[in-house]
Amino acid sequence: MRAVTLPSFGGPEALTLADVPDAVAGPGEVVVDVTATAVNRADLLQRQGFYNPPPGASPYPGLECSGTISALGEGVAGWSVGDQVCALLSGGGYAEKVAVPVGQLLPVPHGLSLVEAAALPEVACTVWSNVFSLADLHPGERLLVHGGTSGIGTFAVQLAARHGADVTVTVGSAEKAARALELGASRAVLYKEEDFVAAGPFDVILDNMGAKYLERNVDALATNGRLVVIGMQGGVKGELNLATLLGKRAAVHATSLRARPAEEKAAIVAGVLAAVWPAIEAGEIRPVIDRVLPLAEVAEAHRVLEASGHVGKVVLEVT
Numbered sequence: 485m486r487a488v489t490l491p492s493f494g495g496p497e498a499l500t501l502a503d504v505p506d507a508v509a510g511p512g513e514v515v516v517d518v519t520a521t522a523v524n525r526a527d528l529l530q531r532q533g534f535y536n537p538p539p540g541a542s543p544y545p546g547l548e549c550s551g552t553i554s555a556l557g558e559g560v561a562g563w564s565v566g567d568q569v570c571a572l573l574s575g576g577g578y579a580e581k582v583a584v585p586v587g588q589l590l591p592v593p594h595g596l597s598l599v600e601a602a603a604l605p606e607v608a609c610t611v612w613s614n615v616f617s618l619a620d621l622h623p624g625e626r627l628l629v630h631g632g633t634s635g636i637g638t639f640a641v642q643l644a645a646r647h648g649a650d651v652t653v654t655v656g657s658a659e660k661a662a663r664a665l666e667l668g669a670s671r672a673v674l675y676k677e678e679d680f681v682a683a684g685p686f687d688v689i690l691d692n693m694g695a696k697y698l699e700r701n702v703d704a705l706a707t708n709g710r711l712v713v714i715g716m717q718g719g720v721k722g723e724l725n726l727a728t729l730l731g732k733r734a735a736v737h738a739t740s741l742r743a744r745p746a747e748e749k750a751a752i753v754a755g756v757l758a759a760v761w762p763a764i765e766a767g768e769i770r771p772v773i774d775r776v777l778p779l780a781e782v783a784e785a786h787r788v789l790e791a792s793g794h795v796g797k798v799v800l801e802v803t
């Protein structure tokens with residue numbers, strides 16, 4: 485099979501399409517012939533050598549895919565060769581075939597193409613597990629989504645607005661602000677010009693910036709607020725004012741999806757299937773896709789994400 489390999493770490497040009505041995509299904513796994521995959525911010529870090537795959541994961545990048553099951557491993561029940569699926573991966577999506585634990589498979593939602601479905605697993609699992617499962621966002625609560633037009637942001641805005649939350653986003657441009665409002669946000673803060681703390685307080689904050697926003701995020705929390713840090717685009721070490729946190733009886737969480745054991749991923753995927761898939765199938769939430777590029781243009785796809793001009797997901801069509 486062909487896969488995107490990393491003979492050395494570096495810029496987008498380090499991504500090298502090569503012939504590699506076919507993926508094989510282990511016990512409890514299936515092989516998916518990949519139709520499409522999508523680029524995640526973490527893939528840029530892996531390419532640069534800052535985010536190695538967890539033990540046992542494929543060495544190739546790619547945290548999600550869609551495609552067709554072509555082989556079943558030992559002990560697999562409930563799935564058949566020929567089923568069209570999308571999947572949350574620990575790696576290996578940038579390839580013609582990938583082995584996937586059955587707990588990480590999702591059916592392609594009715595009404596969506598295979599290419600569209602490739603844009604869903606990572607954002608659906610991340611947003612549902614953090615904003616809903618962990619932070620327990622309630623209807624009527626105020627949610628702040630930093631990077632509101634990122635892949636993650638576009639999904640968080642839609643899911644939270646549909647849930648009846650009042651959603652504010654931070655964005656880098658007026659064009660992005662308009663897109664976030666279209667998706668269901670009630671307010672967009674242009675973070676280069678305004679301070680988001682003034683737009684608060686917020687019951688829940690979904691944060692991609694880490695250290696750079698830690699202090700202001702805590703300032704922006706409401707009493708009983710929950711800050712969930714999922715990204716470190718603004719650095720890893722910040723100062724936490726415990727007195728402020730204590731006074732608000734607030735919580736700070738930080739989570740990573742990729743490193744979780746397979747059982748935890750399976751529980752998240754089951755939750756997404758039950759709680760999120762029906763809204764997608766009803767057309768209430770759509771994957772937001774900035775562009776679809778062929779796998780051969782994977783370097784260009786990484787450049788697009790790095791330049792941050794995109795809104796939503798950048799999808800790679802594999803076959």
Ligand SMILES: NC(=O)c1ccc[n+]([C@@H]2O[C@H](COP(=O)([O-])OP(=O)(O)OC[C@H]3O[C@@H](n4cnc5c(N)ncnc54)[C@H](OP(=O)(O)O)[C@@H]3O)[C@@H](O)[C@H]2O)c1
Nearest residue numbers: 524525610631633634635636655656692714715739740741
């Ligand atoms: N922990 C986990 O399990 C997990 C899983 C998935 C993703 N993530 C994280 O979630 C984040 C989004 O991922 P993605 O793949 O959707 O990435 P992405 O589409 O590349 O989005 C990154 C976003 O960051 C925004 N941004 C840059 N500087 C900002 C600032 N100072 N304030 C607010 N926003 C800023 C950019 O938009 P502007 O033009 O508006 O600046 C861009 O929309 C990443 O940090 C990623 O690592 C974490």
